[in-house]
Amino acid sequence: MTNTSTKNGIADSTGDAKIENTGPLAGLKVFDLTRVLAGPTCVQMLADLGADVIKIEKPGAGDDTRSFAPPFMPGTKESAYFVGVNRNKRSVTLDISKPEGQSLARELIGKCDILVENFKVGALTKYGLGYEQLHALFPGLIYCSITGFGQTGPYAPRPGYDSLMQAMGGIMSLTGEPDGLPQKVGVPVADIFAGLYGCIGVLAALRYKERTGRGQQIDIGMLDANVAWLANQGMNFLATGENPPRLGNQHPNIVPYQVFPTADGYMVLSIGNDPTFVRFCKNFGLDDMPEDVRFSTNAARVANRDLVTKTLAPVLKSQTTDWWVERLEVLKIGCGPINTLSQVFADPQVIARNMVVEMKHSSGPEVQVIANPVRLSDTPVSYRAAPPVLGQHTSEVMESWLGLSEVACAELHAKGVI
Structure with missing residues (x-):
């Protein structure tokens, strides 16, 4: 079964919520307390694989990346940044700083299999939503925490940012011309890798829960993740004790394996x-x-x-x-x-692999998003719903998950709880 058609090399999704969900995680529910990039990357992968995700956002503000613009997606008020990592999620506005919001959050979490969060270490405990607190109530809950430096160690309380992790994790010392400045990678790879490692941890915890019924906490530190993917360069250092030099576009272990000028580029x-x-x-x-x-x-x-x-x-x-x-x-x-992005998205191989998907946004227009690269022969990724507008599904979830009436929802909204 496929859930997309191809139009001018772009896979097309209707955005219809009734698209069949054949993903391997179909039936699992995720309470998404993440924002910006590392956490949303983790959760979008789970959502693409079939999980039912409710994305919890602060009323009136939402995920920080909603304001990371321009550019906005054409015909919408949504930033391209936000749209890139929030498809297949339902937006629920909920103020967890209020006691009523905390109570509603626990009710919703009680119906979920997985919680993913990227708050500072200990920040959720003051709301009664820390791991130990929720584990006592819901021992089967899988609780994934993604932070800058992990839950332990002298840096644990510090905030984490992608460029900071690239600097502290060593990749910037390896990137750039030999006589130039250290350089960060052109996309936020520290965030992305932390999110993907988080997803891997969640999948492993699900397998353990199948056998034992027990949930657990997954502790992902962005710095740890950055060190983990130093790969051959990290091993070169461990083998020699010498800091690898910056080599520009050359490979540290293979020659020739590099960029060369040609007659036209x-x-x-x-x-x-x-x-x-x-x-x-x-x-x-x-x-x-x-x-x-x-x-x-x-x-x-x-x-x-x-x-x-x-x-x-x-x-x-x-x-x-x-x-x-x-x-x-x-x-x-x-x-x-060496392709520019316009050349990348026009490349016949990229087109043949349907690496751009069109989805019907709730604002009306279709928006293009970068496709999920995971290809499963029997349980393909499904593009069921475009990234939501803020609070789009609050009443729907409160009514269908918790049985609240329209009147009750209206009262909570008037109080600023939802």
């Missing part, structure tokens, strides 16, 4: 092993290079990376990017252009 050349290097050299007039001890093995090329770059650069500069891509693909040698 730039391209990436990725030669991952010695046979591929030989194949490249033999086809482009560099027959002597593989026989030279300075270049014959990857280890030798890493030791002589500047000379490799100096030798190859004039060759690659002699032809256009398209010329190189066409010939290197035939030879099964890794390469590619």
Whole structure:
């Protein structure tokens, strides 16, 4: 079963809430106390996989990212930032700083399987919504906390921000030109990875709950996540005790694996092993290079990376990017252009994979969102509902989940509780 059609390379969702939910998490309910990016990324993944999510937002204000604009999505008052990580969720406005709001929150949580939050450590305890407090009431509840530094350690009380984590977690020391400033990655990867690690933790906790009936807390620190994905560079340091230098667009362990200028722009050349290097050299007039001890093995090329770059650069500069891509693909040698975003979203592979989805927004127009990359053969991701306007589903949830009347909802709204 599919829930989208394709129009000009863009997958189209009607936005109809009646779209069949075939996701593997269908039937699970999530109480979403997150905002900005790390938490919403985690919860959107759960929602895309079928979970029924109620996103709790402060009345009159909502998620901070609703005001992270311009740009706004065309025809709406919603920021592009907010729309990017809040589909398949229902917005419920609820003031948890008020006793009545806390009571309603606990009633709603009692009907949920999962709670995800990214408040500062201890902040929810003063509202009676901390992990220990809720675990005593609902021992099966899975409670995922995403914070800057985790629940323990000397930095636990500090707020966390993406650029701060990129700085403290080491990735900025590795990114940028050797003689330039440290650079952050161009998108908030520390937030995104923390959200994805949080989702993985929730899925593991669900499996444990299936076996035991017990819930637990998932403690995700953004700094921890940032350290975890240092990958080969982190391991290079642990192996040598030496801080890896910034190499610009070069790879620390493989040469040549980098950006090269071409006759009309730039391209990436990725030669991952010695046979591929030989194949490249033999086809482009560099027959002597593989026989030279300075270049014959990857280890030798890493030791002589500047000379490799100096030798190859004039060759690659002699032809256009398209010329190189066409010939290197035939030879099964890794390469590619450096695309702008307009080129990315026009790329035939991106179009073929339906990586943009159109959804009917409650404001009226269709909005484009970036698709979920997880492809499940039997339980596909469903695009059931566009990101909501603030408080769009408050009355619906209060009435259907808690049995409150319209009059009761109106009274709570007048008090500023919902």
